[in-house]
Amino acid sequence: MLAKTITVYHGTSKQDAKSILKEGFNRSKGDHHWLGDGVYFFTDKLCTEPEQNAKEWAIAEAWDKKQKAYRYDEGAVLKVELQLDEYFLDFGTTDGLLYFKALKEAFISAFNEKNPNKNPFFRGEYLDGAIINFSRKENARIRPYLNMIFGNVYIKNIADRKSALNSRIPNSSIAVVYDLSKIISKSISLNFHTH
Amino acid sequence: MISITEFQKLAKQGFAEIPTDRFNASLAEEGFILVDKDVESIPLEANTTIYYTEVTTVSSNYPSYNETNAQDSLTTAA
Numbered sequence: 001m002l003a004k005t006i007t008v009y010h011g012t013s014k015q016d017a018k019s020i021l022k023e024g025f026n027r028s029k030g031d032h033h034w035l036g037d038g039v040y041f042f043t044d045k046l047c048t049e050p051e052q053n054a055k056e057w058a059i060a061e062a063w064d065k066k067q068k069a070y071r072y073d074e075g076a077v078l079k080v081e082l083q084l085d086e087y088f089l090d091f092g093t094t095d096g097l098l099y100f101k102a103l104k105e106a107f108i109s110a111f112n113e114k115n116p117n118k119n120p121f122f123r124g125e126y127l128d129g130a131i132i133n134f135s136r137k138e139n140a141r142i143r144p145y146l147n148m149i150f151g152n153v154y155i156k157n158i159a160d161r162k163s164a165l166n167s168r169i170p171n172s173s174i175a176v177v178y179d180l181s182k183i184i185s186k187s188i189s190l191n192f193h194t195h
Numbered sequence: 196m197i198s199i200t201e202f203q204k205l206a207k208q209g210f211a212e213i214p215t216d217r218f219n220a221s222l223a224e225e226g227f228i229l230v231d232k233d234v235e236s237i238p239l240e241a242n243t244t245i246y247y248t249e250v251t252t253v254s255s256n257y258p259s260y261n262e263t264n265a266q267d268s269l270t271t272a273a
Contacts, residue, residue, distance in 0.1 A: 087196055095199070102203035110210030114218055117232050124226040134225050138218065141209030145202065 004084040005184065008041035008175050009051045009077050011058030017076035017188055025180060035091075035149050036132035038176040039183070041080060045092055045173035046152045051077055053155070053172045055190055060158045062194035070195055079189035082175065083182045087144060091151035092173065100128075103142065107131055136178060147179040 012020070025039040042050035042057070058075035090096040104127075111120055124130055136146050152170035160166070177183065197205075210218075219229060 095196075098199050099202055102199055103206050106203055106206035106210055109207065110213075110218070111222075113211070114215040115229060118229040119232055120222065121228045121230050122226060123228060130225040130227070134221060135206070135209075138213050138221050139206060139209035140212070141205040142202070143209075145197070145205075 005081050006043065006084055006175075008043050008080050008082055009054035009189070010039070010041050010080060011054030011056070011061070011075065011077050013058065013062065013072035014074035014076040014191060015072065017078055020078060021186060021188070025183065027178070027180075034126065034129060034153055034174070035151060035176045036129040036136065036178070038149075038178040039180065041082070041175045041177070043150065043173045043175045045090075045150060046170060047172045050173070051079070051189060054078075055192060056157045057155060059192075059194045060156060060161050063158055063161060065161065073194055075192050075194045076188050077190035078186050080183055081185040082148075082177060083184050085148045085179070085182060088148040088150065089145065091149065096150070099145075103135060104131055107135065147177070148182060149176045149178075150174070151176070 010020075010025075027037045027039055029037050042053040044050045047053055054077045055075065058077065062070045062072050062075060064071050089099050091100060111118075122130065132146060132149070135142050150173065152173050154167045154170050155172050156166070196202075213221075222229070
């Protein structure tokens with residue numbers, strides 16, 4: 001039986017896109033990455049134009065807010081075929097949210113059992129990525145179910161960033177891949193100027 | 196996909212199997228600080244932004260609000 005594949009998109013600078021074609025993807029690090037340390041792609045689960053989402057992301061990322069200048073002039077979108085894992089979580093579904101709730105409760109319960117006299121204080125911005133990172137690193141029983149996660153998020157485009165506008169209502173869907181062997185092909189689908 | 200109940204059971208088992216030292220060391224790598232439950236203040240780093248500092252400082256300069264000094268506070272404010 002052929003494994004099911006899905007098409008996803010990754011926006012970046014043209015230079016980095018070429019590097020990814022040669023060397024492969026690197027995982028994004030840090031809890032400010034919504035769902036932990038993985039490679040992030042746009043999918044068509046919520047938005048019908050994931051390639052456009054990826055382009056807008058690359059343009060927004062090109063803008064350096066502090067320097068008020070563009071980091072790169074040319075952007076690119078990579079079109080990627082992913083092998084859909086047997087197990088994945090989709091936070092765009094009720095079940096997906098319940099799985100995450102179960103994971104978070106098990107995490108907090110374990111913390112309380114191991115540290116009955118302590119409280120955890122989190123120094124990061126968002127807990128979600130930290131819990132996923134921790135679970136993937138340390139929990140061998142749950143790791144097989146955390147190779148790929150889908151979620152709906154709000155992502156600022158360049159106009160929102162420049163105007164410091166924010167929102168909580170999702171405008172795009174992302175796929176986060178932790179097991180890079182699931183990336184089966186990649187090619188550049190768009191080249192463009194960032195400004 | 197396994198059931199949510201089974202998923203939670205596996206998650207609990209997996210977390211329970213991690214030695215406490217390793218559990219806590221890995222927590223620290225992910226940005227957690229463990230704070231004694233009987234300690235009310237959190238050991239923030241010097242460069243951590245505390246948005247309520249100014250409010251706390253200002254309010255500490257005023258008498259506590261109670262029936263006895265309420266009028267004084269109001270008079271001072273006026």
